[in-house]
Amino acid sequence: MSLIITGGAGFIGSKLARCFLEQGHHVLALDNLCRGQREYIETLPYQERLTFVQADASDAAALLEVCAQYHARHPVSALWHLAANSDIPAGIAEAAVDLRDTFMTTYAVLEAMKKLGIKKLAFASSSAVYGDHGPDVILREDMGPLLPISNYGAMKLASEALISAAAESFLAKAWIFRFPNVVGVPATHGVILDFIRKLKENPDRLEVLGNGTQQKAYLHVDELVEAMLFIAGRDNGKCSLYNIGPDDSGCRVADIASAVVKRVSPEAQILLGREGRGWVGDVPKFRYCVDKAASLGWKPRLSSLMAVSRAVEEIAKQEEIPSC
Ligand SMILES: NC(=O)c1ccc[n+]([C@@H]2O[C@H](COP(=O)([O-])OP(=O)(O)OC[C@H]3O[C@@H](n4cnc5c(N)ncnc54)[C@H](O)[C@@H]3O)[C@@H](O)[C@H]2O)c1
Numbered sequence: 001m002s003l004i005i006t007g008g009a010g011f012i013g014s015k016l017a018r019c020f021l022e023q024g025h026h027v028l029a030l031d032n033l034c035r036g037q038r039e040y041i042e043t044l045p046y047q048e049r050l051t052f053v054q055a056d057a058s059d060a061a062a063l064l065e066v067c068a069q070y071h072a073r074h075p076v077s078a079l080w081h082l083a084a085n086s087d088i089p090a091g092i093a094e095a096a097v098d099l100r101d102t103f104m105t106t107y108a109v110l111e112a113m114k115k116l117g118i119k120k121l122a123f124a125s126s127s128a129v130y131g132d133h134g135p136d137v138i139l140r141e142d143m144g145p146l147l148p149i150s151n152y153g154a155m156k157l158a159s160e161a162l163i164s165a166a167a168e169s170f171l172a173k174a175w176i177f178r179f180p181n182v183v184g185v186p187a188t189h190g191v192i193l194d195f196i197r198k199l200k201e202n203p204d205r206l207e208v209l210g211n212g213t214q215q216k217a218y219l220h221v222d223e224l225v226e227a228m229l230f231i232a233g234r235d236n237g238k239c240s241l242y243n244i245g246p247d248d249s250g251c252r253v254a255d256i257a258s259a260v261v262k263r264v265s266p267e268a269q270i271l272l273g274r275e276g277r278g279w280v281g282d283v284p285k286f287r288y289c290v291d292k293a294a295s296l297g298w299k300p301r302l303s304s305l306m307a308v309s310r311a312v313e314e315i316a317k318q319e320e321i322p323s324c
Helices: 011-022 038-042 060-073 088-093 095-116 151-169 191-201 221-232 253-264 291-296 304-320
Strands: 002-006 026-031 050-054 078-081 120-126 173-179 181-183 205-207 218-220 239-243 269-271
Touching: 002 011, 002 060, 011 026, 011 038, 011 221, 026 060, 038 050, 050 060, 060 095, 078 095, 088 095, 088 151, 095 120, 095 151, 120 151, 151 173, 151 239, 173 221, 181 221, 181 304, 191 205, 191 253, 191 304, 205 253, 218 221, 218 304, 221 291, 239 291, 253 269, 253 304
Parallel strands: 002 026, 002 078, 026 050, 078 120, 120 173, 173 239, 181 218, 205 269
Antiparallel strands: none
């Protein structure tokens, strides 16, 4: 099989590319490298089956050209759309960021798929589409109305809507996966990486955004990739939505700070903020219902805390290696 991954040089995209390559598939990884890194792609195995192209996925004409050239050589059976802005505060500061990287990339992907007759799409959506329902509501795929509180969440939800419409007209199959917080390596962003980098700059103190009580679901990237492939191999719906996450109430930011301090700089003092949320647009507490994925037979092995502990170790090692 041949597959296209947008955002293929990013954290999750490069892991997904590795998995497809190990399964014997051909992969086109497309990325504008605004956050992803060439190195994540160049170090993957089976380079002879991997094509990397640096391109802007929000530029419909450029995306079509890249995909058309690849599709002519390796007929593509599915496109995995992961390119997006992954910096939520940046999208709050400047709405154009999420409009371009989170929404227009989806529009351009769908236009290219329509023109080239690529009929299967997997989409990386997010818990951010739900908005803030408070700590007591368990987020289910069928709940609504959905009122996101960040431009990122809004543009993910708008992308889901566009994909739903495309499934009605020209797609044969669409999987929409709503990720929780995903952790692991190669880390490009996220709370663990932020804490480690802050401690590298100042080993004596760690300032936490918010009061540390923010409590969210964390999933290890290896389990996320496994879950997506598991579901895609079994789900028969036309346009299917799945929460993917751990089956627990999550892990507190204060606990993540403690784990990072213990690993990286045990003498450091943790300085908690006053606010209940880390930044505007941050959903401080949420819990996922993952019954739908479980009904297909997928269950995570790691709790949020276990995923975080593993990722702290992995990211600490990643940050020890001097970048060339
Ligand atoms: N990591 C998480 O916790 C998490 C949670 C929910 C959803 N997601 C979604 O999963 C996907 C992958 O996220 P990630 O964590 O790997 O982040 P990431 O930033 O590492 O990956 C996104 C990639 O998309 C690329 N990109 C951005 N805009 C682009 C554009 N216009 N054209 C081409 N490439 C572009 C970036 O360079 C980056 O490599 C994203 O869609 C993200 O919204 C991630």
